[in-house]
Amino acid sequence: MGFGSLVSIAISAILVNNFVLSRFLGICPFIGVSKDTESALGMGMAVTFVMTLASIATWTINRFLLVALGITYLQTVTFILVIAALVQLVEMIVQKTSPTLYQALGIYLPLITTNCAILGVALLNEQEGYSLVESTVHGFAAGIGFSLALLLMAGLRERINYADIPQPLRGIPIAFITATLLSLAFFGFSGL
Amino acid sequence: MNTLVSSVVALGGLGVTVGLGLAYASIKLSVKVDPLIEKVRDVLPGINCGACGFTGCNAYAEAVVTENAKTNLCIPGGARTSVEVALTLGVEPEATRKLSARVLCQGGNAETVRKFEYQGVSSCHVLNQTAGGDNACPFGCLGQGSCAVVCPFDAIHMNENGLPEINISKCTGCGLCAGECPRSVIIVTEAEHAVDIRCRSTDKGGVVKKYCQPGCIGCGRCVKICPFEAIELKDSLARTLYEKCTSCGICVKECPQNTITRGPLFQRSAAPHTVHKQCCSIDN
Numbered sequence: 350m351g352f353g354s355l356v357s358i359a360i361s362a363i364l365v366n367n368f369v370l371s372r373f374l375g376i377c378p379f380i381g382v383s384k385d386t387e388s389a390l391g392m393g394m395a396v397t398f399v400m401t402l403a404s405i406a407t408w409t410i411n412r413f414l415l416v417a418l419g420i421t422y423l424q425t426v427t428f429i430l431v432i433a434a435l436v437q438l439v440e441m442i443v444q445k446t447s448p449t450l451y452q453a454l455g456i457y458l459p460l461i462t463t464n465c466a467i468l469g470v471a472l473l474n475e476q477e478g479y480s481l482v483e484s485t486v487h488g489f490a491a492g493i494g495f496s497l498a499l500l501l502m503a504g505l506r507e508r509i510n511y512a513d514i515p516q517p518l519r520g521i522p523i524a525f526i527t528a529t530l531l532s533l534a535f536f537g538f539s540g541l
Numbered sequence: 542m543n544t545l546v547s548s549v550v551a552l553g554g555l556g557v558t559v560g561l562g563l564a565y566a567s568i569k570l571s572v573k574v575d576p577l578i579e580k581v582r583d584v585l586p587g588i589n590c591g592a593c594g595f596t597g598c599n600a601y602a603e604a605v606v607t608e609n610a611k612t613n614l615c616i617p618g619g620a621r622t623s624v625e626v627a628l629t630l631g632v633e634p635e636a637t638r639k640l641s642a643r644v645l646c647q648g649g650n651a652e653t654v655r656k657f658e659y660q661g662v663s664s665c666h667v668l669n670q671t672a673g674g675d676n677a678c679p680f681g682c683l684g685q686g687s688c689a690v691v692c693p694f695d696a697i698h699m700n701e702n703g704l705p706e707i708n709i710s711k712c713t714g715c716g717l718c719a720g721e722c723p724r725s726v727i728i729v730t731e732a733e734h735a736v737d738i739r740c741r742s743t744d745k746g747g748v749v750k751k752y753c754q755p756g757c758i759g760c761g762r763c764v765k766i767c768p769f770e771a772i773e774l775k776d777s778l779a780r781t782l783y784e785k786c787t788s789c790g791i792c793v794k795e796c797p798q799n800t801i802t803r804g805p806l807f808q809r810s811a812a813p814h815t816v817h818k819q820c821c822s823i824d825n
Contacts, residue, residue, distance in 0.1 A: 414555070418547045427552060434559040441570040510690075511662040 355486045358479075360541070362490035368466050369498040370528075370535040375466030379499060380524055382457070389503035393496025395457040397489065400470050402439065403432045404488025407471035408481050421475075428471045429463060436462040466495060501531060577606045577630065584625040585615055588693050592616040592715040605630065613637045617694070617713035640714025641732035642697075642707050647739045647755040647800070648681040649702030654752045669723040677752035680741040682726045688718035735788035736781065738763070740800045743776035757800045763792035 368374045375396070382392040407428050415421045440458045444451045461467060470491050474484040505527050514523050582602035589597035593614035595604055604610035605626060613623040613635035620637045627634035654677040659668055665687035668674050674683050684703035696711035697718060705718075709732065716729040726741055738757060742749050746758030759777030771785035772792060779800075793801045 410555075414551055418551055420544060420548045420551060423548055423552055427555065430552075430556060430559060434563055437563055438566055441566050444572050445570040508662075511664040511667065513663060 355483065358483055358487050359490035359493075362487055363494040363497065364535070364538040365541050367494045367498055367535050367538075368469065368491050369495055370532040371539075372469065374469040375464055375495060378460060378464065378466075379495075379502060379528070380521065382460075383499055383502040383506055383524070385507060386500060386503040388457075389499040390496070392457045392460075393492070393499045396461055396464070396466065396495050397492025399432075399436055399439065399458070399461055400467055400488040400492040400495070401485060402435055402488075403428075403467050404470055404474055404484040405481070406431050406435050408474060408479070408484045411475055412481075424472065424475060425468070428468055432467055432471065433462045466491070498531070498535075502528065505531070575606055578602050580629050581605050581626055584618075584622060584629060586617050586622065588617060588715075590617060590693065590715040590717055592717075611635050616640055617715045619713065639732040640716075640729050641709055641712045642714060642716065642718050642727050642729050643737050644682065644705050644707060644727055645737060645739050645741050646680075646682040646704065646726045647802070648676065648678055648753045649700070649704040650684065651702055652754045653678055653681060665721075666723050678742055678744075678749075678756065680724060680726075680743065681753065681756075683724065687721050687723075688727055691717050691721040693717065730783050733788070734781075734783050734786055735803055736786060736790055736793060736801060738772070738779050738781050738792075738801050740778065743778045745777050749777075755799050758798055760797065762795050762797065763801060766791055766795045 362368070366372055369376065369379045378392055378396070383389050410427060410431050411421070411424065415424060415427060436458055440451075443458075470488050474487055477483075477487075479487055502524075506524060509523055509527065518526070579602075582598055585598040585602060587598050589599075591597065593601045593610075593616065595601040595610075595614075598615075601610065601614065605612065612626040612630070612632065615622045615626070618625075619639060623637045624634045655675045656677050657672070657675050659671065659675040661667055661671060663685045665683040665685040668683045668685050673679060676683055682704055684699065686697075686699040686705065688705050689697040689699055693715070694711045694713055696708045696713070697705050698708070700706045705727070712732075714729050714732065719725070719727045719729050724741070740749075740753075740755070740757035742753065742756050746760065749756040749758050757778050759774060759779065761774050761779070763779050764772045764774050768789070768791065769785050769787055771782045771787070772779050773782060774780075790803065793803060795801075
């Protein structure tokens, strides 16, 4: 496990296998919170934060509880439980220790307790057989990739607001078309 | 059998541990929020417009409770919110003034000369930076409707002539439109004022006449005829001194350019609108 493999995991998670645009995970916040760049940034930061923590927590639980007892078929259920509890705990700690950070992240944290992108990171970590460090890097990079997609989308949608769009396409329909084009553009990275 | 037992024990144990841990954490890490702040926030409109001078409804609610901010600062909420906030806190409500926005320009597509045909994105800000706007008047409305987009109350719509029209019954006077307009064509003032000089051009009269038919030419007839000295002439533009204006409307008839018009409110009350506890029935 060299530095090079970590870099390749990171680039893969950010660009090539971008969670939103290539794996189609976390579409709900991608459409819901991409109306302006400010909230997109907040959501992106919250997701990155939780993904990194969730990678560490689920890896530990998986290795020392599920694999040890030979009950890996319970992964999905266990991961949901662990991630939901973790997000709750993190929210409480942030609220207690840093009101400023809570103002910035607070409203987005409950939104991602059972987000499929976060569960996806945990399950992919296991599927790929990543070590603890690799899992952490993968989780963090996946969060960065998610933020990148969200910010790009928010920037595009802010511009689209000013464009003269045919009435039936206004709002969500044009957002879906934009997302499609963005996704196609990201598939260009698969040659990397 | 072995797998069954270990699954139940592992998942059950994990669930119970996590549950107990969270319960303990919620007691240990609880943050005390003054319940009054939450109550005050609930009676505020929650649109976070910032017209009160604080960063949002939350910040205002906190300021009302902890720093004794006045109860009448919420402009969209108006009299009703002032009373509700005061009732929540158990203090006397402060008097409120109803504010409304008004458009100080009559230069729509029909009245003004256009320099070119604009086909870009429909944003006043973009148009303003595109060769100084298509409107030959450098002070007039650009007609792209950025004010209508930003209005959270749906109180502004663009009429066929390309000018914003303000629905006075929906307008709360929050002033978001006035801040959005790149040419400061929209102002917010007390809703009682019924007479507006609807021009912002400080160009000389001859220049104004070339590009806008109802623009102020700075002739000064309104200044002379006003019995209350409520109009001043500066840079060839007549301006209303709203604190002196009684909305008598003599200037409306005098203006040769029809720049001065009756504002949105036709009736006016003698004294500023004062609120008493009895006037609104609120369940609380």
